[in-house]
Amino acid sequence: MTDIIDGDAVAADIRADLQDSIDALADEGVRPGLATVLMSDDPASETYVSMKQRDCEEVGIEGIHVELDPDAPADELFDTVEDLNDDPEVHGILVQMPLVEQVDTRRVLRSVDPEKDVDGFHPENVGRLVAGNPRFKPCTPHGIQKLLESAGVETEGAEAVVVGRSMIVGKPMANLLIQKGPLGNATTTVCHSRTEDLAAHTREADIVIAAAGAPEFIDGSMLKEGATVIDVGVNRVDADTDKGYELVGDVDFESAEGVAGAITPVPGGVGPMTRAMLLYNTVKAAGEQEGIAVDLP
Numbered sequence: 001m002t003d004i005i006d007g008d009a010v011a012a013d014i015r016a017d018l019q020d021s022i023d024a025l026a027d028e029g030v031r032p033g034l035a036t037v038l039m040s041d042d043p044a045s046e047t048y049v050s051m052k053q054r055d056c057e058e059v060g061i062e063g064i065h066v067e068l069d070p071d072a073p074a075d076e077l078f079d080t081v082e083d084l085n086d087d088p089e090v091h092g093i094l095v096q097m098p099l100v101e102q103v104d105t106r107r108v109l110r111s112v113d114p115e116k117d118v119d120g121f122h123p124e125n126v127g128r129l130v131a132g133n134p135r136f137k138p139c140t141p142h143g144i145q146k147l148l149e150s151a152g153v154e155t156e157g158a159e160a161v162v163v164g165r166s167m168i169v170g171k172p173m174a175n176l177l178i179q180k181g182p183l184g185n186a187t188t189t190v191c192h193s194r195t196e197d198l199a200a201h202t203r204e205a206d207i208v209i210a211a212a213g214a215p216e217f218i219d220g221s222m223l224k225e226g227a228t229v230i231d232v233g234v235n236r237v238d239a240d241t242d243k244g245y246e247l248v249g250d251v252d253f254e255s256a257e258g259v260a261g262a263i264t265p266v267p268g269g270v271g272p273m274t275r276a277m278l279l280y281n282t283v284k285a286a287g288e289q290e291g292i293a294v295d296l297p
Ligand code: GUN
Pocket: 094, 095, 096, 097, 098, 119, 139, 140, 168, 274
């Protein structure tokens, strides 16, 4: 029997707890504010950002959305971030990735005030995470920790394989898994596109985190019986649907189900958790910037 880990349900619980914190901030006259910035005409990015804004509205976070012409000079983005850094009603800033070509992504990450960096991508925040003293845990790996916790998966002493080495998921995920303490203490291997024999690694893993952004490239034959499989992939593949595509994960769900002990579906697994943890980081940022202690789930 394979358990399906219900990300929608876990995210709903976290959002309900966050609602109490947001209400407590409101009692002190504070409404958390999250700014999203989009400089891209990638349809998936547009969808993600609009979902994040809708989430804000639903829980009582002030959502500010800035959309920049993808052809505008890079300075427009830097000026926007500077204004948001200076705006006391904005507690969190998220610049949606990937960015257009003319923009130096590393410079953007450095330009966001680290105290408002709810993505956790600023070098100061990356350093703090690696050092074991995170300010903001990046939303997707933090959400995955919460999913593992909710499913009762023990990371301590487990063999974990992270497939993918991105700044957004793979690297912070591996860092969280190796930290001393709860939801850490895993023996962690990071595999990537140049790994020679991926299956040799994944077959040994108690926990597989698939985050390479390639459709269904991990199948049941590559898994150990009973492994926990977390599928971060959201890949659009051509399909005979109204939209002309369907979303599939990095894991071939059909063959993995039955081998895995527990698995996240796509959609409805990691995605809702990433969004919930963005709200979490925004509430945390608001509490810290306003000097108000807030309970966090
Ligand atoms: N693009 C895909 N995922 C993310 C994310 O978590 N944060 C930002 N800023 N961009 C992304």
